[in-house]
Amino acid sequence: MRTFIKYGSDAQRLEWSQKSKEDCKSFELRTTVANEMIQSPFVIDKYNGHASYATHHLTDLVSEVMQWSNDVISKSNLKRRWKPNKPLIKLDFVNPSKLTWDSPFIKLATHKDIISAVSKYMGHVPILYNCGLWYSKNVPKNLASSQLFHCDWEDINNIKLFVHISNITSEDGPLIIIPANKSKQVRLATNYTFGPTRYYLQDKEVEQHCSKDNFIELSGQPGTLSFLDTCSCFHYGSRVKESKNRIVAVFQYLSPAAVNLMPKYRNVAPFKHLMNDELDQVNKLLVGI
Numbered sequence: 001m002r003t004f005i006k007y008g009s010d011a012q013r014l015e016w017s018q019k020s021k022e023d024c025k026s027f028e029l030r031t032t033v034a035n036e037m038i039q040s041p042f043v044i045d046k047y048n049g050h051a052s053y054a055t056h057h058l059t060d061l062v063s064e065v066m067q068w069s070n071d072v073i074s075k076s077n078l079k080r081r082w083k084p085n086k087p088l089i090k091l092d093f094v095n096p097s098k099l100t101w102d103s104p105f106i107k108l109a110t111h112k113d114i115i116s117a118v119s120k121y122m123g124h125v126p127i128l129y130n131c132g133l134w135y136s137k138n139v140p141k142n143l144a145s146s147q148l149f150h151c152d153w154e155d156i157n158n159i160k161l162f163v164h165i166s167n168i169t170s171e172d173g174p175l176i177i178i179p180a181n182k183s184k185q186v187r188l189a190t191n192y193t194f195g196p197t198r199y200y201l202q203d204k205e206v207e208q209h210c211s212k213d214n215f216i217e218l219s220g221q222p223g224t225l226s227f228l229d230t231c232s233c234f235h236y237g238s239r240v241k242e243s244k245n246r247i248v249a250v251f252q253y254l255s256p257a258a259v260n261l262m263p264k265y266r267n268v269a270p271f272k273h274l275m276n277d278e279l280d281q282v283n284k285l286l287v288g289i
């Protein structure tokens, strides 16, 4: 069942998602709380599915995230960790189960202005699903996997918040994205499904249905915040030029009715160890009640 939905068309996935939300006990509460939140200075437009902020009011907190990230990477033996043929290291730097409320990652991931922006976009308070630190480097091979255009399969909508740790220019493998409305047109025109044979599209095929003028490069200085609905927006990244690299911290927010969470998300919510009675309602929802 889940494989069928995961690999389905937009229409099949939308139908399944609506049914899942009806079955999700906390969904009504999540929607009500999102509607009552004050508007965030960050606004993610539904039509575009993304928003980037090179300057913002969370400089101090983002600096803590950058310092923590740079410390971890400087102490890490990158050569030992590197897997041949993989352009991206993203799994080992951050262990979600070890993060506490004092961690800069959790403080940023749960900041009220971040959560308000994400909740207003998604229409409900989501689950914080992941905190990660990605380091991409040049791999002199044909482009593969996330270096090719795709939409993430986890749900109809989600939000990933990318925090630039390094300075990201055109040469450092920035994310290249297509806004949500244009991406929808490309999925329809290409008969896109989220299944294994049609998940990654070559540039040429995408460009047949969408002018390159619509592509947006998410480059920017350290500290830049980029919100992106990676399920709705085609994107690729990590096309890193020789001797360059890209470092980003990544936070993912999912609906409790997401394909990879239902029906027993309580058992898999990665930050459920952060639950305690003292939390306010928003944070309780974020970590997975």
Ligand SMILES: [Fe+2]
Binding pocket: 146, 150, 151, 152, 230, 235
């Ligand atoms: Fe992706």
